[in-house]
Amino acid sequence: MKKIHLLVAFLVILFSYGCSKEARLDFIDDALPAPAQVSSVIATPTPGGATLTYKLPNDENLAYVKAVYEIQPGLYREAKSSRYTDTLQLVGFGDTLTHEVKLYSIGKNEKSSEPTLVNITPNIPPVQSVFKTAVMTATFGGVNVSFDNPNKADLAIVVMRDTTGNNTWSTAATFYTAALSGNFAARGMESKSQKFRMYIRDRWNNKSDTLTQSLTPKFEIEIPKNTFIPLVLPTDQTVLAAAGYPIRNLWDGVGNAGFYASSNASILPQWITIDFGKKVLLSRFKQFMREADHCYAGSGLKTFELWGSNSPDPDGGWTQWQLLGTFNTLKPSGLPLGQKTAEDINYAVNLGADFMFPVDPVPVRYIRLKSLETYSSTGQVVIMEMSFWGQIIE
Structure with missing residues (x-):
């Protein structure tokens, strides 16, 4: 019993010493004067x-x-x-x-x-230097702004439109980016001469000068999807889709609830074919990523080609196909794999990653999507939706 009492007394003394020592480490002397200047x-x-x-x-x-x-x-x-x-x-x-x-x-x-x-005396701030590189031009259904951002500054590109022709300005679109360069379009506008403005803003609300131009958006419509059907050719993705995620989900319009996914056992490159059911002159298209694990990650499509034809090879070959373009999915923030912002997700999932053709394509009825690279999967490709714009030829 005596040994127990001695042990308890020792622990109490040790605890008290520890507390008093910690108190001395944390002690702040209010009487000390302010430090000297740097x-x-x-x-x-x-x-x-x-x-x-x-x-x-x-x-x-x-x-x-x-x-x-x-x-x-x-x-x-x-x-x-x-x-x-x-x-x-x-x-x-x-x-x-x-x-x-x-x-x-x-x-x-x-x-x-x-x-x-x-x-x-600061050097030229990004809102000014990036503005000097910005070019605003007419595009299909609206206006396009291209720019260089060598410092990868966090910026907002703001496009405004005179809605009445009497200097009644409203914001048409705002694009957030920290990418090294960008190509951004504000769309959904009539094909008639209109006045547009563009300026750049940073997170401290500094603003660039304002560029004002009269431009005429090029005519386009969203290609109706009611005639779209899958076309299965001999060399196409052999395991067409993971269970419950067929090709037709690419145009079902139900968002994350319905999406296309190839098999986990598939390999890259791989391709699928879509029959528009009519000949169209394409102006642009959008790819929508699936939120959660496939938005700039996993099986989300990163690099791909789009091919067009009016008479596909019956054997699944490529002789009757024309390359319409090679594309890379833009991440507005420019962040590396594994990192993304709310603006990145909004662009890829809600707005849709926007793609322009490097040259005006010929009218085609069939398109072939050739997947070259995903963000981190070895073969599976996941796409939530695809939409196409242009003109119906026949």
Whole structure:
């Protein structure tokens, strides 16, 4: 019994010592003065910002360094870095003017030093540099905007339309991207001369200049799907589809509830054939990905070819087929495999990945979808829906 009492007493002392030691580690002395200022500040301009490097004060009370700066009149931002680094990144500027930045040393007791003042002059911000590369042209059913974004900045491309002809402007479409380059179309418009505007916005609400043009969208309609049927040729995907996910699901219009999937045992490349039931002059098409495991992942289709014919080879060969184009599915964010944003999902699942033909195709009745690469599967291909636009020839 005596040994038990001694053991309990020892544990109590050990616990008390541990608590008192922890308390000393966490102790903050409110009486300590603010740390000294940072010194030897060097500002290196970046697109829409700057990188600051500096010499830290030799003060045990230092917790972090804080920069305070104004990116727009009355709109201030803060940037912080710990005592273990000598670098701060400033972002959010929408111009190339000279801006004053205040650098504070902050103590563990949250006392601030007097500010160290430094002036920075940002390089051209992405909203301006990307705008300079942007080109707006008429396309089928609307207007197309192409652009280069070498810094992969998070941007919104905004297209507006004069809905009355009297400068009554409304947003026709907004495209969010962080991709290296892009090709974006706003559609669903009549084939008549209209006024359009385009500008670029970033996440700090900095805006570029505005491009205004009068353009005439090219005539097109969505090709009715009521005459579409599968055409099974000898060399087509032999196991046509996983159970319950046939080719006709590509045009059933029921979303995630119905989709096409080839067999898990299939290999790439593989192809399927669709009979439109009429000859059409295609202008563009959309591929809709299935949400969950096949949106920019898994068996989602990444790289493919589209071929057209009016008299397919009976033996399933390729002599009577013409290549209409080779396509890669765009991910607006530009993020690597395994990462995607809400905008990526909305584009691929709800809006549909939009594809233009590199050259105007000839009128065709039959198309062949040749799948070359998925995002990570070895053979299975999953597509939720496909839609086509153009003109009915006969």
